[in-house]
Amino acid sequence: MxxxxxxxxxxxxxxxxxxxxxxxxxxxxxxxxxxxxxxxxxxxxxxxxxxxxxxxxxxxxxxxxxxxxxxQQFPDNHSNLVLGLLSGLNDIFGQEGLDKLISHREARSRQAYDQALNGVSSLAERVQLLADLRSQEGYMAEVETDGGGFNLIENHCSICAAATACQGFCRSELNLFKEVLGPGVLVERSEHQLSGDRRCVYRIEPRN
The missing domain is CATH 1.10.10.10 (Winged helix-like DNA-binding domain superfamily/Winged helix DNA-binding domain)
Incomplete structure (x- = not known):
């Protein structure tokens, strides 16, 4: 106990x-x-x-x-292994190789998210489902309703080591959220762990 x-x-x-x-x-x-x-x-x-x-x-x-x-008591997806792999990839294939890896990861995630959100029209439900998917991946995600929009909060970055080494991962995830939620939705990052914040927060609201 x-x-x-x-x-x-x-x-x-x-x-x-x-x-x-x-x-x-x-x-x-x-x-x-x-x-x-x-x-x-x-x-x-x-x-x-x-x-x-x-x-x-x-x-x-x-x-x-x-x-x-x-x-550090929380999992970071084997940071040493990840950093070693990214370093090796960069040495062998250069920045172009890293960019291809990030794009591949983004495409795989987009496919999985699109499948999970298929047929769900309510923005509130879509954001909550997205948070559930992110929690399954170790991000400890939750949703807060704020005025006419939502805050998607990620209390833990399960790829922090990789994102620290290559911030293209962070740009990719922001782009992923924008594409999955669609052109009628505004998505902006308001807090960023790699910028010194405690967590990552994404502000999500319908476009006027």
Whole structure:
């Protein structure tokens, strides 16, 4: 049970960002005492850190978040292997070879996404299905409704190592979302993990 609570704590901080111990306890349906005990243990392992935020009144609010080591607890699709393969591909085939690989990956993903979204006309349903597909691929994706549009949020980048080495992967994924959702939909990246943000967020809304 203790290991399970520990894993759930890490997942909660990964998917929702900095939170207080009370918020974590409420979200996980466990006691605040238990949460604080686990947080102390994670702190000693350098998996989490905290910051005390002063408010206008009362005691400071302590927000807990994952450290870089904490983020590394999540799978990254065998980053060392990926980096080695990309380096070798570049050495042998150059940038043209990398571009062909990215285009091939994009085409395969487009085929799979198009098949899954076939016959679904509602933009809300299409975005949710896209998020479900991305979660299956390890991106911990979710959808938030915001005004007349949606935010597709990816809390984890399962190809972060590859994207860091070759940002063409990021450009390809943005282009993929645009093509899958169609010309009547505006898709823009509003947060980007490789630019220093905690997550990647795509703003999606119908074109006027």
């Amino acid at each position: 203790a290991d399970r609570t520990r894993t759930r704590l890490l997942n909660a901080l990964k998917s929702s960002g900095p939170q207080t111990a009370a918020d974590l306890a409420m979200g996980l349906d466990v006691t605040s005492v238990a949460v604080r005990q686990h947080l102390d243990g994670l702190l000693s392992e350098d998996l989490v850190a905290f910051e005390d935020i002063k408010g206008s009144v009362g005691r400071p609010k302590r927000l807990w978040e994952l450290t870089a080591k904490g983020h």
